[in-house]
Structure formats: structure tokens, C-alpha cells
Amino acid sequence: MDLEPVEQYHFKDAELSCSLLLQLNRLRKEHILTDVWLCSDQTEIPCHKNVLVSSSHYFRAMFCNNFLEKQQSKIVLKSITPVILGTVIDYVYTGQARINMNNVLPLMQAAAMLQYGRLFEACSSFLQMQLSPNNCLSMIRLSEILNCDSLRVKAKEMAKRSFSDVSSSEDLCELSLPELMGYLEDDGLYAEEEQIFETLVAWIHHDPLSRKGAISDLFKKVRLRYIHPTYLFQFIANDPLIQSSTLCTELIESVRRLMFSVSTKYIKNTEFESLWVAQRRYTCQDRLVVVGGRKNNEQTSREALVFEEHTQTWQRLAKLPIRLYKASYVALHSVLYVIGGLTTTAKYSQVTSTVYTLSLKTNQWRLAEPMLEPRFGHQSLSYLHFIFVLGGLGPDRQVTASVERFNSMFNQWESMAPMPEAVLHPAVAATNQRIYIFGGENAMQNPVRLIQVYHIARNMWSNMENRTVKNVSAPAAVIDDKIYIIGGYTRRMIAYDTTSNRFIKCANLKERRMHHSVTVLNNKLYVTGGRYINGHDVIQDSDGFECYDPKTDTWMSKGPLPHKLFDHGSLTLTSVQQTWAKS
Structure with a gap:
């Protein structure tokens, strides 16, 4: 086959530049065509001006302007040692340099002085490889002296991420007061x-x-x-x-x-x-934790799971020490509290007053101060440094109106004024120094159309009848002085505006939902699990995980939970840790 003639052929010799540099280096070593000597102490290194000018702005300014050095054949570089000068010149002619702990600092200073930026950054990269929690504070100080931004950024990042190790290092003890405060x-x-x-x-x-x-x-x-x-x-x-x-x-x-x-x-x-009012450090991230409940409609679950927002995955935390039926779950000071509940065995069941706590920092369960009264099926919430426990069923399996409060400052429980009307499975939330209890059902399992309001500072209750309230087994959560009541044998979600004392209708749930849980994360509602009534009026367990944005009044699916779950706790805890050791 005849080929069509080509008018032009663009040839690029990929090896020429490398070969040319090697030839120039041979000429330098043989003193051929060299026209300048760089001197340090008693050492003189022959070089080509055109090579130096081509490789460095420092030498370009020296030899291409009316400086005295332009007319000299020998240039003395007093601040650079012979060994370091030789390393720099070898780099200029070969593009290679051996960097180690003995020469990195003087080589870095020489590279900065002679304006060899890539050699300077190569030294910085070498120092970054040596970074550890024990030396990162010294590296920050060194980066300031050398004016090396890349080293400064990496060293500061390590100092921030490895605070636990850095705080016990000798370097920290040597910081000045301004450095430590910063x-x-x-x-x-x-x-x-x-x-x-x-x-x-x-x-x-x-x-x-x-x-x-x-x-x-x-x-x-x-x-x-x-x-x-x-x-x-x-x-x-x-x-x-x-x-x-x-x-x-x-x-x-x-x-x-x-x-x-x-x-x-x-x-x-x-x-x-x-x-x-100083903000929490941004490395302290809020994380959604799901704990306890009934798993896959089988037995009461001991599992605790944490949701990683950035990877959209669930990690397992340490398991609860015992199985608890209808315990309550609350977060205070970034500690998860599992309060009360019913323990069951093959022979008997017992209502408990025990309190278990879990911190993401340690990922270990501990026994805390027990409640004054055993109870299960109750409600718990936190406000300031208090935990309030409301109602539920006592050891006699009767609905109780009693209320008790845990004071975390003194690590003790105290009895408070009882609810005006004892109810089970209400929606409960606290805001603006008040606790609001919406609906629920009485001992006869009849819905209660009532809002009970507890004034925290005065330890007093008041009632507000309201025909809008008709919820059972519905959770509630607070965002911007609005209390959102989600479902409760209905698809309806309403928001109670505490400032205007009125209800606002919100976007409906997909199904009639109950026994689910809700928490607030980044000013959005996250609803987990529960039970729902399908189109055939059959109650089924849910592994649903949905997010509601009050700004847009829209729901979005976050994918399924690891398993179906109801009567569980869903809470927000703050932690600086990324992963947790399995227990």
C-alpha cells in the first residue's frame, strides 16, 4: 500500500536534555570551558557561568547585571561549607542530591540562599518523612526559622492530630508561653x-x-x-x-x-x-449513635453502633453488659447513658434502676449512680447538666407519674415534682427551661390529648389541652425553639413553635411510624428504625434511616440500618476519635 507523503515530522529527542547535562558535567570535571570558580574555604569548584545562570535566579542576577562578581573569575561563598557547596553543584549538573540528617539543614539554607527551590523542597520532604509526635513542635520552630511553608503545614497538622502524644513530649515542655498559648x-x-x-x-x-x-x-x-x-x-x-x-x-x-x-x-x-460562648473545637465531631432496642423482632439487643458521616458506614462499639428491655437512652456531656429497663431470664424478669454509661473516648461501659426508683418504659432527656427521667412502669408494672433528676455536678439523683397525669410513650423534649410532654397514652391505653409542661427552675407543672396532640410512641427533638414530633401511629410530623405556641405541619413520613428514635445532627433530624404499618395494615419492623432538613421541609433516605430495630436509642455524641477499638 502506498503511504501518503508527510509534509512535516515533529521530532522530539527525549534523551537530549539528560545527555546534554551529563556532557556538561564531564566538561566541568575535566575543567573544559569552565569560566568561573565557586570558592568555599580552601576549596574551588570550576563551573560554567551559563549553567549557573540557567539554573538559578541568584546567579542570573550576579552574572547578568552590573555587579562586581560579573568581572571576577572566583566567587567566594562564605556562608556555605565546601561539602554543601559540592552537593549543590552536583545537583545543578546532575539533578540529583543525597540528603541525610547530617546535611539537610545546611543544604536547605544553601538552597534558599542560592534560590534552588526544588532542592529546598526536597529537603523539606525529607524532614517531613522524619516527623513524629516527639519532634513536630521542634519542626514547627525550625520551619519558622527556614521560612518553609510546606514543612510548617505538615508539622502543625501532626501536632494537632497527635495531641495526646505531643502533650507528653519534651518538646512541649520547652515551648515559650506565646508558643504554648497559640x-x-x-x-x-x-x-x-x-x-x-x-x-x-x-x-x-x-x-x-x-x-x-x-x-x-x-x-x-x-x-x-x-x-x-x-x-x-x-x-x-x-x-x-x-x-x-x-x-x-x-x-x-x-x-x-x-x-x-x-x-x-x-x-x-x-x-x-x-x-x-467559645465554640467547640471543630475536630470534636458530632456522631450519631444507635444503641439497644429490639433487633430483627427477636431478642433485646446489646449492640451499640456509631454512624460515620464521611464514609456513610456503621462501626460497632462495645456491647452493653446486659440485655435491657424498654430502657431509656440519653446523652449528656458526650457520654451515653442507658437508664433502667427490664431484665429478663428464662425464670423471671426484674425492673432495674441501674445506669450504664459509655464514652466514645474509652469505648467501655461503666456502672453509674443508680436511679432512686426502678422503672422501664420511661422517658429520659438531658438539659444543661441534668438528666430528667419521667414516668414509665414501676416494679408493680403500674404506670407512674414520678420524676427524678440526675445532677451531674454532684453525681446524685433527686426526686422532682410528679407529672400531673401519668402517661406512657409520650413525645418528650426540653427547651427554654421547660420540658414538654406531648400526648402518650394512659393506663387504659387511651391516647391523651394533652401537653404537660414542666418549669425546670421552679419545679412546677402546668397543663395545656390541645386537640392537635394525638401521638403514641413518637419521638421528639428540638431545632431552633421548635419541637418536632415525628409520627406515632401516623405519617404526620408536626412542629410545635414554643415562642408562638402554635403547631406547624411538616412533610409527612412515608409510612405510619412508631417505636422509632430520633436525634439532631448538624441541625437536621435523623430518624432510625421503628415499626411501621404497611398498605395492608400489617405492622412490620423497619431498618429505615432517614434525614429531615427543616430548611427545605424534605426527607432523604440515608440507606438502611445494619438490621431492623425498634424501641432503641438514637443519640448524638461528640468525640475527637476517628475509630474505636472493638470490645
Whole structure:
């Protein structure tokens, strides 16, 4: 076959540039056509000006402008040692350099001075490979001296992510006060506020004579709002360093008054407002946790699962120590509480007052202070530093109106004013110093069209009859002073506006839903599991996982749960951890 003639052929010799560089290096070593000597101490290295000019802006400015060096055959570089200068010249002629811990710093300085940017970044990459929690703070300081942004970014990221290890390093003890304050106030620290406090105390104890006076400034970097009250008032408040500072004791006393007052109005009038309203560090992420309930309509589940939003996957946490039927579930200070319930065996069943807690930090269950009364089928919610437990069934299996409150500051339970009317399976939520109990059913299993309102500060109840209320086994959640009541043997979802005392109709659920659970995550409602009534009026268990956005009044499926589940807990916990060891 005859080929058509080609008018042009674009040839590119891929090996020419590499071969040319090798030839130039041979010429340099044989002193052929070299026209300048770079000198350090007694060492003189012959070079070609055109190669130096082509490879560096530093040499281009030196030899292409009216500088004295333009006329000289020998250029003395006093700040660079002969070995380092030889390494730089080898790099210029070969594109290669051997970097190790002995030469990296002077080589980096020489590369910066002579404006070899890629060699400078190669040294930075080598230092980044050496990064560890024990040296990342030193690397940050080094990056400032060398003005190396790439090293600074990587070292700071490690210092933030590995706070637990960094906080116990020698490097941290050597930080100056401004450096430590800058480190502790970073929003990106992967640390809990308790760890922040312990770190600043350790730093002071490293040199107490000169550092003791810094306690007041450092203590302001601890975001007291997110510390567990027991730790704050029993450990931090009694620390000798804290007691030695008038400002620190005033800060703690302000927090104490805020918590005891119940009302948040006090914040508006305090000089500590800016410290109290400081945002949680953004590395402390809210995570959705599902725990307990009835799994696949079989036996009561001991499983606890955490949902990872970024991967849309579920991870298993440590299992509950025992099976509990119709316990209640609540989160307080990023700790999950499983309260009361009914324990059953082949021979007998027993109503319990036990309380189990789980922290994502440890992924371990612990026994906490038990309730005053055993109960199951009750409701629990948290508000400020309290947990409220309402109603349920007692040991006699009778519906109770009793209410008790757990005070996390003193780790104790106390009886509160009972509900005006005892109800089972109401929708319960707390906002604006009040607890609202919507509907439910009485002892005769008849729906109650009533809103019972508990005034937390006054320990008093009031009732509001309302024909809109007709819900049983429906959860409730609060977003922006609106209480959302989701389902309850119905597809309907309504929002109660506490400021205007009126109900607002929202987008319906897909099915008539009950015995499900809800929590708030990133200002959206997440509804998990439950039971639903299908088109043939048959009750079925659900593995549904839906999200409701109040801004758009729309529902979106988040995929199925790992299994069908109802009468469970769905909560939001905050943690800085990414994964949890299986127990």
C-alpha cells in the first residue's frame, strides 16, 4: 500500500536534555570551558557561568547585571561549607542530591540562599518523612526559622492530630508561653478540654518558679463549657495552681453560677461571656449513635453502633453488659447513658434502676449512680447538666407519674415534682427551661390529648389541652425553639413553635411510624428504625434511616440500618476519635 507523503515530522529527542547535562558535567570535571570558580574555604569548584545562570535566579542576577562578581573569575561563598557547596553543584549538573540528617539543614539554607527551590523542597520532604509526635513542635520552630511553608503545614497538622502524644513530649515542655498559648487555642486540636487543662498544668510544673504566673492566661484557653462538671468542680477547682489565681477561681465560680441558675440569661451580663460562648473545637465531631432496642423482632439487643458521616458506614462499639428491655437512652456531656429497663431470664424478669454509661473516648461501659426508683418504659432527656427521667412502669408494672433528676455536678439523683397525669410513650423534649410532654397514652391505653409542661427552675407543672396532640410512641427533638414530633401511629410530623405556641405541619413520613428514635445532627433530624404499618395494615419492623432538613421541609433516605430495630436509642455524641477499638 502506498503511504501518503508527510509534509512535516515533529521530532522530539527525549534523551537530549539528560545527555546534554551529563556532557556538561564531564566538561566541568575535566575543567573544559569552565569560566568561573565557586570558592568555599580552601576549596574551588570550576563551573560554567551559563549553567549557573540557567539554573538559578541568584546567579542570573550576579552574572547578568552590573555587579562586581560579573568581572571576577572566583566567587567566594562564605556562608556555605565546601561539602554543601559540592552537593549543590552536583545537583545543578546532575539533578540529583543525597540528603541525610547530617546535611539537610545546611543544604536547605544553601538552597534558599542560592534560590534552588526544588532542592529546598526536597529537603523539606525529607524532614517531613522524619516527623513524629516527639519532634513536630521542634519542626514547627525550625520551619519558622527556614521560612518553609510546606514543612510548617505538615508539622502543625501532626501536632494537632497527635495531641495526646505531643502533650507528653519534651518538646512541649520547652515551648515559650506565646508558643504554648497559640498551640492550645487552635480550633483544630484533636483534644478534649480536660486534656488541654492537664497539658498546661504539666507545662507549668516543668519550671514552676518562672511559669506559675502564667496560669491565668493559659486557663482562658480551656473551653470550660465543654468540660464535664464533675471534673471541673471536683478536680480542676481544687487544683493548687487554680486556687492560687483569683481570676481562675472567678472563672470557675462564674461557670458554677451559670449552671446553678438554670437560666442562660446570666451569660448576657457576665464579663466571661466571650469565654463561655467559645465554640467547640471543630475536630470534636458530632456522631450519631444507635444503641439497644429490639433487633430483627427477636431478642433485646446489646449492640451499640456509631454512624460515620464521611464514609456513610456503621462501626460497632462495645456491647452493653446486659440485655435491657424498654430502657431509656440519653446523652449528656458526650457520654451515653442507658437508664433502667427490664431484665429478663428464662425464670423471671426484674425492673432495674441501674445506669450504664459509655464514652466514645474509652469505648467501655461503666456502672453509674443508680436511679432512686426502678422503672422501664420511661422517658429520659438531658438539659444543661441534668438528666430528667419521667414516668414509665414501676416494679408493680403500674404506670407512674414520678420524676427524678440526675445532677451531674454532684453525681446524685433527686426526686422532682410528679407529672400531673401519668402517661406512657409520650413525645418528650426540653427547651427554654421547660420540658414538654406531648400526648402518650394512659393506663387504659387511651391516647391523651394533652401537653404537660414542666418549669425546670421552679419545679412546677402546668397543663395545656390541645386537640392537635394525638401521638403514641413518637419521638421528639428540638431545632431552633421548635419541637418536632415525628409520627406515632401516623405519617404526620408536626412542629410545635414554643415562642408562638402554635403547631406547624411538616412533610409527612412515608409510612405510619412508631417505636422509632430520633436525634439532631448538624441541625437536621435523623430518624432510625421503628415499626411501621404497611398498605395492608400489617405492622412490620423497619431498618429505615432517614434525614429531615427543616430548611427545605424534605426527607432523604440515608440507606438502611445494619438490621431492623425498634424501641432503641438514637443519640448524638461528640468525640475527637476517628475509630474505636472493638470490645
